[in-house]
Amino acid sequence: MDTLAVLTSGGDAPGMNAALRSVVRTALYRGKKIYGVYRGYSGLLDDDMVPMQSSSVSGIILRGGTVLKTAQCKAFFEEENQKKAVEILRNRGIEGLIVIGGDGSIQGAEKLSALGMPTVTLPGTIDNDMHGTDETIGHDTAVNAVVSAVSRIRDTASAHNRAAIVEVMGRFAGNIALDAGIACGAEYILVPEVPFSREKLARSLKKQMEAGRTNSIIICAEGADDGRALGDWLKERTSIDICTTILGFIQRGGQPTARDGMLGSLLGAAAVEALLQGETGALVGMHRGQVQVLSYAEAKKVKEPFRKDLYDLAVMLGAAQKDGDIRETGLE
Numbered sequence: 001m002d003t004l005a006v007l008t009s010g011g012d013a014p015g016m017n018a019a020l021r022s023v024v025r026t027a028l029y030r031g032k033k034i035y036g037v038y039r040g041y042s043g044l045l046d047d048d049m050v051p052m053q054s055s056s057v058s059g060i061i062l063r064g065g066t067v068l069k070t071a072q073c074k075a076f077f078e079e080e081n082q083k084k085a086v087e088i089l090r091n092r093g094i095e096g097l098i099v100i101g102g103d104g105s106i107q108g109a110e111k112l113s114a115l116g117m118p119t120v121t122l123p124g125t126i127d128n129d130m131h132g133t134d135e136t137i138g139h140d141t142a143v144n145a146v147v148s149a150v151s152r153i154r155d156t157a158s159a160h161n162r163a164a165i166v167e168v169m170g171r172f173a174g175n176i177a178l179d180a181g182i183a184c185g186a187e188y189i190l191v192p193e194v195p196f197s198r199e200k201l202a203r204s205l206k207k208q209m210e211a212g213r214t215n216s217i218i219i220c221a222e223g224a225d226d227g228r229a230l231g232d233w234l235k236e237r238t239s240i241d242i243c244t245t246i247l248g249f250i251q252r253g254g255q256p257t258a259r260d261g262m263l264g265s266l267l268g269a270a271a272v273e274a275l276l277q278g279e280t281g282a283l284v285g286m287h288r289g290q291v292q293v294l295s296y297a298e299a300k301k302v303k304e305p306f307r308k309d310l311y312d313l314a315v316m317l318g319a320a321q322k323d324g325d326i327r328e329t330g331l332e
Helices: 017-028 038-046 077-091 101-113 139-159 175-184 198-210 227-238 257-277 298-300 308-317
Strands: 003-008 033-037 048-050 094-103 118-124 161-166 189-190 215-221 242-246 283-287 288-294
Touching: 003 017, 003 038, 017 033, 017 094, 017 257, 033 038, 038 077, 038 101, 038 175, 077 101, 094 101, 094 257, 101 118, 101 257, 101 283, 118 215, 118 257, 139 161, 139 175, 139 215, 139 257, 161 175, 175 189, 175 308, 189 198, 189 242, 189 298, 198 215, 198 227, 215 227, 215 283, 257 283, 257 288, 288 298
Parallel strands: 003 033, 003 094, 094 118, 118 283, 161 215, 161 242, 189 215
Antiparallel strands: 033 048, 283 288
16 A cells, blocks of 8 residues: 545544644655545545645644545535545545544545445544544543633623523533533533433522522533523523523634644554554544554444443532432432
């Protein structure tokens, strides 16, 4: 295998550039040629790619986003276009493709492998919810962005004796909310995996504020409730002054943390080595602090369960004891 290609796909995640840098320089170190594909699978279908040199990735390791750009590409799920992509790669002399992205990205890579184009995927998504890996590139940075924002929001909430709802990303997984909530000492954490009672939340919040709290932080994953609607409902129900902040894309951008820079570098190099050692369709992820290579079929079978122990810890450390459990199935 003498010529490889790399692309970034799906939602951008801090640390993707670190992974890209690692892929390119590892390939060159091994004496291989490597192409960078712009705009993910959409750019692949347009044959939008360039040869990469060591200088192509200079100075990018601390940059957020992805210098190769990314895009959604519904057309790529058509078999005719998948065959076209393989033909484009082969016409360039490319013998293996490295994909950096999330669940949709890995599905595309699996299709290409089935058509005879070896692929390896790196897990890049801030949600940390992919099969086959304990960690995903970008999650740690997103969590730190939330913690930093909450530290500012708490200051102003305390100054005005307010409660504050902070809506974070996580439509189907509450990992950002849970990790950030524990790290910043949120009083309440709402995640899609654990149904909660608005009534219980209102009662608990009111009791806490009446007992003398000067502020209260509610971290709400977008899949658990609509932050603004919840804020309006709580304000009407409790008469507590409540401000709502939707962090949105602030969680995606910015300089990656040291952990995400390390993770991208480790997995990028491992992905190149996996292709060169004959892997034809695999996810290169992390398991208990070690790099792990799993076939796409094997990876689908490995899904980290929701960390109920951490959620229980958050309840215990949050809005205090008996009135702090707002779960639908929790103790009254």
